[in-house]
Amino acid sequence: MEDLKVLQKTEHLHEARWWDTAPDGRAHCYLCPRHCHIGDGQAGFCFIRVNQGGRLYSLGYGAPAALQIDPIEKKPLNHFLPGTRIFSMGTAGCNMGCFFCQNWDISKSRSDQVNSTPLSPEDVVLLAIHYGCPSIAFTYNEPTIWGEYVIDICKVAKQYGVNTVMVTNGYITREAFHDIYDHVDAANVDLKAFTEEFYGRVTLTHLQPVLDTLLWLKNETNVWFEITNLVIPTLNDGVAESRSLAEWILKNLGPDVPLHFTAFHPDFKLRDKPRTPPETLHAARAVAREVGLHYVYEGNIFSDGASTLCPGCEGMLIRRSWHSVEENLLDDGKCPRCGCAIAGRWSNPHSAMPVSALARARSLAERRFGAVNF
Ligand code: SF4
Numbered sequence: 001m002e003d004l005k006v007l008q009k010t011e012h013l014h015e016a017r018w019w020d021t022a023p024d025g026r027a028h029c030y031l032c033p034r035h036c037h038i039g040d041g042q043a044g045f046c047f048i049r050v051n052q053g054g055r056l057y058s059l060g061y062g063a064p065a066a067l068q069i070d071p072i073e074k075k076p077l078n079h080f081l082p083g084t085r086i087f088s089m090g091t092a093g094c095n096m097g098c099f100f101c102q103n104w105d106i107s108k109s110r111s112d113q114v115n116s117t118p119l120s121p122e123d124v125v126l127l128a129i130h131y132g133c134p135s136i137a138f139t140y141n142e143p144t145i146w147g148e149y150v151i152d153i154c155k156v157a158k159q160y161g162v163n164t165v166m167v168t169n170g171y172i173t174r175e176a177f178h179d180i181y182d183h184v185d186a187a188n189v190d191l192k193a194f195t196e197e198f199y200g201r202v203t204l205t206h207l208q209p210v211l212d213t214l215l216w217l218k219n220e221t222n223v224w225f226e227i228t229n230l231v232i233p234t235l236n237d238g239v240a241e242s243r244s245l246a247e248w249i250l251k252n253l254g255p256d257v258p259l260h261f262t263a264f265h266p267d268f269k270l271r272d273k274p275r276t277p278p279e280t281l282h283a284a285r286a287v288a289r290e291v292g293l294h295y296v297y298e299g300n301i302f303s304d305g306a307s308t309l310c311p312g313c314e315g316m317l318i319r320r321s322w323h324s325v326e327e328n329l330l331d332d333g334k335c336p337r338c339g340c341a342i343a344g345r346w347s348n349p350h351s352a353m354p355v356s357a358l359a360r361a362r363s364l365a366e367r368r369f370g371a372v373n374f
Contacts, residue, residue, distance in 0.1 A: 014061030027056040032095045033209045046145040047093035060091035060146030063116040073323040079344030080186045083325035087128035090140025097204030099269040107141040121152040129365040139167035147180045154183035160361035170213035186224040193236035194245040218253045226258040246288035255294045256343035262299035312340030
């Protein structure tokens with residue numbers, strides 16, 4: 001466990017949920033399947049859940065280390081309000097140990113090692129409204145580990161008609177799953193590979209808890225979710241593995257869950273691997289479509305594989321270039337040629353909220369952060 005002499009100075013202490021006291025007196029955190037047992041003055045594997053005087057605290061609460069406005073396609077979500085902006089935020093730390101992490105500057109940092117901005121849940125939502133974003137993404141590092149903050153932001157967001165999105169590795173326990181996901185509107189789950197060997201050796205976690213999360217999302221929630229598989233040369237880029245992954249999705253989640261195969265670039269501890277060749281993504285996409293998945297994408301490269309095709313007539317529906325929507329031909333969520341209904345959330349699920357609530361949200365955002373220009 002991480003020694004906390006420095007962390008103890010932090011001001012960002014918020015009592016944590018999802019913990020109890022183990023028989024040996026240490027704090028047992030059961031938010032994720034690591035089940036860390038944390039001694040007084042120490043932090044869990046994720047760096048941002050700390051034991052002080054026998055109680056567990058979340059250092060991530062109210063302390064985002066990264067704030068940015070992204071296209072929603074960058075999360076990636078291709079079937080949730082396409083072409084809209086999403087207010088994106090992350091904190092420090094992570095509960096996985098991926099050697100290829102592409103946000104390692106914050107995910108492998110402790111809270112006191114990053115510049116963070118104090119921001120209450122209400123201020124997060126008002127900032128999103130101020131910048132004309134209909135959605136907020138919890139992203140960049142793993143949001144599960146700051147679940148207390150996520151839940152409080154989601155509650156305020158719901159009042160003001162703003163959507164919330166988890167961009168997650170899916171490493172969460174049954175005990176915490178509904179506490180968080182009952183509040184969010186959408187998710188993108190990284191399914192980093194389809195072998196326990198890869199998960200154990202390259203992410204320092206396990207595959208089955210991630211598959212369990214996908215099953216719970218499908219069977220127990222109304223959350224719209226998509227799946228991302230980062231394809232890393234020599235580690236998880238075999239066509240047989242892509243086929244097995246696609247077959248599992250088809251059998252357990254159905255054909256309409258979008259799957260994104262994305263390109264790796266050398267980063268963090270995996271600098272000896274080359275970038276993913278486009279041909280590898282083309283092959284993975286082809287095999288997943290052959291298996292029967294309706295919406296399979298290629299990401300982090302310029303490719304026709306970023307666009308949405310109709311599973312009924314194969315016609316182009318949403319033309320994308322990288323993260324930009326160039327053309328959207330959907331007609332009320334349907335293909336304009338064959339009428340096939342396309343799975344997704346094509347209009348804001350909160351747009352039916354009373355006009356008075358929307359006006360109040362805009363007025364609060366203006367008072368707090370200045371004119372709302374959207
Ligand atoms: S959330 Fe953090 S402290 Fe809790 S079990 Fe997971 S890694 Fe450990």
